[in-house]
Amino acid sequence: MVLESVGFTSLRITEYFDPFGDTSKERVARKYGVRGVNVHALKS
Amino acid sequence: MATTCPVDLDTARLRHEIRAIYARVASDPMSEFHFHRGPAYAAERLGYDATALAALPSEATASFAGVANPLRMAALPAGATVVDIGCGAGMDLMLAAGAVGPNGHAIGIDMTEPMAERARASARALGFANVEVRAGDALDLPVDSESVDFVISNGVLNLATDKRHAFGEVFRILKPGGQFLYADIIVASELSESIRRDVDLWTG
Numbered sequence: 665m666v667l668e669s670v671g672f673t674s675l676r677i678t679e680y681f682d683p684f685g686d687t688s689k690e691r692v693a694r695k696y697g698v699r700g701v702n703v704h705a706l707k708s
Numbered sequence: 709m710a711t712t713c714p715v716d717l718d719t720a721r722l723r724h725e726i727r728a729i730y731a732r733v734a735s736d737p738m739s740e741f742h743f744h745r746g747p748a749y750a751a752e753r754l755g756y757d758a759t760a761l762a763a764l765p766s767e768a769t770a771s772f773a774g775v776a777n778p779l780r781m782a783a784l785p786a787g788a789t790v791v792d793i794g795c796g797a798g799m800d801l802m803l804a805a806g807a808v809g810p811n812g813h814a815i816g817i818d819m820t821e822p823m824a825e826r827a828r829a830s831a832r833a834l835g836f837a838n839v840e841v842r843a844g845d846a847l848d849l850p851v852d853s854e855s856v857d858f859v860i861s862n863g864v865l866n867l868a869t870d871k872r873h874a875f876g877e878v879f880r881i882l883k884p885g886g887q888f889l890y891a892d893i894i895v896a897s898e899l900s901e902s903i904r905r906d907v908d909l910w911t912g
Contacts, residue, residue, distance in 0.1 A: 670876045672888060681754050683775040683863075683893070688742045697896025700754070700775035700863070704782070705888040707879055 672705035719869045726867055727820050730773075734797060734822035737771040745773050750799070755780060764802050768830035771797035771823065774862035776891030779803055788857040789813040791881060793846050794864025796820075798827030798839075804860060805836045813838055815856075819845040846874040851881040862891040 667675055681700030684693035692698070729741070737745050744753065747769040751758040754777045761769050779800060784790055784807035795801040795816030805814035816839065818824040824841045831839035844850040846861075846868045859878050868874035878888055 666872050667875055667888075667890075670872060670879045672875070672879060677894075678781055679755075679776070681776045683744060683753060685753065687744060698893050699896075701892065701894050702776050702778060702781050703888075703890040703892070705890060707882040707884060707886045707888070 667703070667705050671707065673708045674704070674706040676704045678702045678704050722867075722869060723819075730796065730820040731822045733771050733773055734820065734826055741773075743773055746770050747772065747799075750774070750777075760803060761799070764799065765830045765833045767826045767833070768798045768802050771826060772799040774800065774891060775893050776862060778860040778862050778889040778891040779807070781889045782858070782887055784808050784812075784858060787811040789815070789855065790858040790860060791815045791817065791849070791851055791856050793817050793849065793859065793861040793878070794819075794867075795827050795841065796823045798830045798841070800860055800862055801827055801839065801841075802830055802834060802836065804858075805831065805834075805839045808838065810838055813840070815839075815851065816841040817844045817846075817849060817851070819843065846877060849877045849881055853880050854883050856881045856886060857883060858887050858889060860889045860891070863893065865890070866892050 679702040683700040684690050732739060747761040750756040750772055751761060756777060784804055786809040788808045790804045790808055792801045792804060795818050798816055801814055801816040808814060816827050824843060827841045842850045846865055859882055865871060865874050
């Protein structure tokens with residue numbers, strides 16, 4: 665993952681969201697599995 | 709996941725389109741866009757505290773167009789320094805400024821001047837002297853190296869034309885032990901070339 669390649673550690677996806685529901689991009693988002701995420705990363 | 713633009717995507721045009729769209733979100737958030745905006749969306753779909761949002765100026769919340777909720781990942785301690793990359797009208801930035809308090813420092817960075825000005829106006833309305841909004845973008849952050857405890861960003865770095873470079877900038881400005889509270893979109897499957905070249909999708 666790109667975050668690790670620049671030096672971040674302890675990467676965790678902590679939560680998923682559905683920001684495109686009920687928008688004109690919902691169909692494309694569903695097709696490609698596009699979701700909102702919270703990602704926590706640490707600079708050790 | 710692709711980390712850079714397709715070579716034949718006009719990145720100058722992409723930056724222009726991003727600026728134009730988010731300037732319109734700042735000036736006319738109730739206009740038609742292909743993404744949600746505003747505090748009701750933030751509370752209902754992203755889990756923001758509706759009461760906390762109601763306490764913010766509408767200038768900060770009406771143009772909110774984030775995709776997740778970075779401040780749910782950590783409690784920002786009083787006195788901390790936090791940078792919000794692509795702070796927009798400042799909704800996350802104001803919440804962060806309130807958390808770190810008067811002895812902390814909340815620095816917003818945005819390349820869209822109308823958005824940055826809304827964030828500054830919100831800070832003034834709230835009496836937050838610990839807020840500073842700087843012009844800049846994710847590929848060249850106007851922040852000293854190893855000077856920041858937390859970096860937050862919400863739905864912005866997916867717009868960066870070189871994500872490795874943008875993440876490297878985040879890493880540079882964080883102190884050792886600093887935390888990156890990164891909110892954005894992910895894609896479960898590889899995108900087709902036609903999708904990757906679609907500026908309209910990039911700018912959403």
